[in-house]
Every structure is written in C-alpha cells, then in structure tokens.
Amino acid sequence: MPVTGTLYESAHAKINLYLHVTGRRPDGYHLLDSLAVFTGVGDMLALHPGHGAAGAVSLDITGPFGAGLVADADSNLILRAARLLRAEIGGTDGLEPVHVVLDKMLPVASGIGGGSADAAAALRLLLRAWPGNVPRERLMALATELGADVPVCIDQRAARMGGIGERLDPAPALPACGIMLVNCGEAVSTPAVFRARAPVFTPAASLPSAWPDVAAMVRDLSGLTNDLQDAACAICPTIRTVLDVLEGVPDCRLARMSGSGATCFALFDSPQAAQDAQAAVERPGWWVWAGPLHA
Numbered sequence: 057m058p059v060t061g062t063l064y065e066s067a068h069a070k071i072n073l074y075l076h077v078t079g080r081r082p083d084g085y086h087l088l089d090s091l092a093v094f095t096g097v098g099d100m101l102a103l104h105p106g107h108g109a110a111g112a113v114s115l116d117i118t119g120p121f122g123a124g125l126v127a128d129a130d131s132n133l134i135l136r137a138a139r140l141l142r143a144e145i146g147g148t149d150g151l152e153p154v155h156v157v158l159d160k161m162l163p164v165a166s167g168i169g170g171g172s173a174d175a176a177a178a179l180r181l182l183l184r185a186w187p188g189n190v191p192r193e194r195l196m197a198l199a200t201e202l203g204a205d206v207p208v209c210i211d212q213r214a215a216r217m218g219g220i221g222e223r224l225d226p227a228p229a230l231p232a233c234g235i236m237l238v239n240c241g242e243a244v245s246t247p248a249v250f251r252a253r254a255p256v257f258t259p260a261a262s263l264p265s266a267w268p269d270v271a272a273m274v275r276d277l278s279g280l281t282n283d284l285q286d287a288a289c290a291i292c293p294t295i296r297t298v299l300d301v302l303e304g305v306p307d308c309r310l311a312r313m314s315g316s317g318a319t320c321f322a323l324f325d326s327p328q329a330a331q332d333a334q335a336a337v338e339r340p341g342w343w344v345w346a347g348p349l350h351a
C-alpha cells in the first residue's frame with residue numbers, strides 16, 4: 057500500500073502496579089510476575105512517505121524529552137524494530153521508504169516503558185505501511201527480541217506479565233481510577249537496578265478476576281511489592297523523596313515506583329482527584345502527569 061498521507065500510532069506509558077522478581081534464568085534475565093497497566097499519556101509516532109532506497113527508514117526525534125535520544129541504528133529501538141521487521145518480511149523489495157517522527161513526551165530510561173512502547177508502536181506503524189503478512193506469534197517474538205517490555209506494549213492493554221515479560225495473561229478487570237506519574241529527572245539504568253537488588257525471590261501474586269472498586273484494588277496491591285524499589289532508591293535516593301511527597305497527598309490511595317524507576321505513580325479514586333492533587337506535587341525539575349488509565 058503506497059503511503060500517501062501520515063499514519064499515527066501512540067505509545068502509552070506503561071506502569072507496573074506491582075513487580076515481583078520470581079526467579080532468574082541461566083542467561084541472567086529475571087523472571088517476573090507483574091501487573092502492567094497503560095496510562096493516558098504517551099509518545100506519538102508519525103509515519104510519512106520517505107526518500108531513498110526501498111525499505112529505508114529515517115527518523116527525527118522531537119518533543120520535550122527528545123534531546124535525550126539519538127537516532128542511532130544500533131541503539132534506537134525504532135530503527136532496530138524496522139530492521140527486524142524487514143528481515144522478517146524477507147527483504148526490502150516493494151517496501152516504501154518511510155520517514156518516522158517520534159514526538160518524545162515521556163522521560164527517557166524512567167521505568168514507564170517509553171522506549172518499549174515506541175518500539176511496539178513502530179512495529180504497528182510499519183505493518184500498516186509495508187505489505188507482508190506477519191503472524192501474531194512472530195510479531196510477539198520480534199517484540200521480545202527488542203526488549204522484555206515490548207510484547208505488552210503491542211496491544212497497550214492491562215496485562216499480567218510473566219516469564220521475562222513476554223508471557224501475557226489477562227489482567228483483573230480494573231475499576232475506573234486516577235493515576236499520577238512523577239519523575240524526578242534522574243535516569244536510572246535497568247541492568248544496574250537488577251544487579252543491585254537483594255538476591256531474594258517473591259512468589260507470584262494471587263489476583264481476583266476483577267476489582268469492583270479502587271478500595272478493593274488498593275487493598276490487594278498494598279500486600280504486593282515492587283521488588284526493584286529498594287535497589288532503585290539506593291541508586292537514586294530522590295525516588296524516596298518522590299514517594300514521601302506522594303504518600304503525603306491526602307487523596308493518594310497507594311504510591312509506588314514503576315518498573316526499575318525512577319518514575320513513581322500514585323493511585324486516586326478518579327482522574328479528577330489525581331489532577332486536583334497535581335499542583336501540590338510539582339517541584340522544579342520534576343515531570344508530573346495526572347489523568348486516567350488508557351482504556
């Protein structure tokens with residue numbers, strides 16, 4: 057299909073409502089049990105007709121957090137996603153050259169899966185622009201190759217993550233709630249956090265099929281943990297400050313770190329309650345967003 061106009065895909069921030077490290081694979085990757093949800097805020101990818109050879113992908117990065125990234129073919133997850141997809145399709149014959157613009161709204165290396173969501177959105181965009189039938193199980197395998205958090209970002213729906221993140225099971229039905237995200241502006245290295253954690257494992261959680269209201273969800277989540285939080289706080293003590301601020305907000309029902317940090321989240325009874333609390337949390341240099349979960 058020739059690319060005539062612009063195609064868009066959004067790449068929503070992913071939050072780990074809890075994250076248990078349940079074991080370790082022989083290759084060093086950690087086995088996880090986590091409930092991932094998506095929020096209303098995200099990066100935006102736009103795909104335009106491009107120039108150059110068949111299958112060429114050029115990339116521009118804009119947006120408030122764009123300066124933290126480079127469009128480097130080896131490290132940039134969007135360009136790596138394009139390369140994997142070209143190989144999967146079996147070459148560049150008949151593939152339109154395309155130009156992708158990433159509007160980077162989410163802080164980089166911050167535990168909310170921004171890079172993973174971008175990679176997943178790039179796969180979705182390129183599958184719309186390029187002919188070729190990639191079965192879902194192959195798409196999920198490509199996603200896993202790009203990163204442990206990429207598979208859950210393909211559908212951007214709440215899911216229970218197992219394995220190293222590639223095994224996806226249905227999440228409990230979630231109540232409408234509000235969420236606030238706070239990032240203190242310090243990038244945290246995921247491998248460093250995994251390395252620094254205490255070498256203990258937590259069993260997988262037992263979850264109901266649905267939470268009727270925020271109180272029930274918070275009651276269950278309170279008994280669970282993010283097993284990376286202490287290690288991340290040791291590496292980046294400002295995370296503890298952020299959690300203290302969130303825990304001090306009167307309407308906050310639960311405050312916790314997401315992923316390997318440094319972004320923390322707080323749950324509220326409604327998006328409005330989260331937005332009403334935003335001004336009290338803002339500090340110079342902090343990125344704060346409040347609103348609904350991504351339905």
Ligand code: C5P
Nearest residue numbers: 084085086203204205220221246247250
């Ligand atoms: O898969 P991804 O590239 O996002 O992971 C970054 C790093 O985080 C890995 O190289 C590994 O050190 C660590 N990691 C892990 N276990 C996971 C996910 C990530 O040890 N399940």
